[in-house]
Amino acid sequence: MSKGDKSAYTDKQKRQVKHIEEGYEEKGVPAKEAKRRAWATENKISGGGRKSGSGRAH
Template identity: 60%
Template sequence: MPRGSKDKYTAEQKRKAEHIEESYEDRGTPKGEAEARAWATVNKQSGGGEKGGGSGKATTASAKAQAKSDSGKRAAQTRSGHDRNSKSSLESQSKSSLMTEARSRDISGRSKMTKAELIKALRTK
């Protein structure tokens, strides 16, 4: 027999458990075991009773869109701190990023260059 109160379950979960229980009983499973299996199935499918949580504030689609836009603007501000070819910009990039940039500018010998050599080559070309 299942333990605990079922008060925290939604009406849909209760109906689903009842339906599953009836199905087990129709196949000859004893009532107690059918009920236990039904609630185990409901718990597995939906994670148990109603879940509390969240801030209690409903987030509208426009609020989400505004938050996404604000996030993008903040990210763009951090990227636009210096010119792409400035000394600090090139030195802050990874070697693979510098290699990609050198490939796009068709700098020959790039595959054998060190990071410092890549930076120097990118500054001159």
């Protein structure tokens, strides 16, 4: 997976990113920066892309 590849994320995570991005844009953040911040926020919330297996550490 190359840097910036979003294929490891679930549809729910992608929807959440879109919603977060819209919130940043409403606050006046430029679109490119809003997108970057939205993915960073999602990574902080979920810990990144898909996780498999039970008992993964938080």
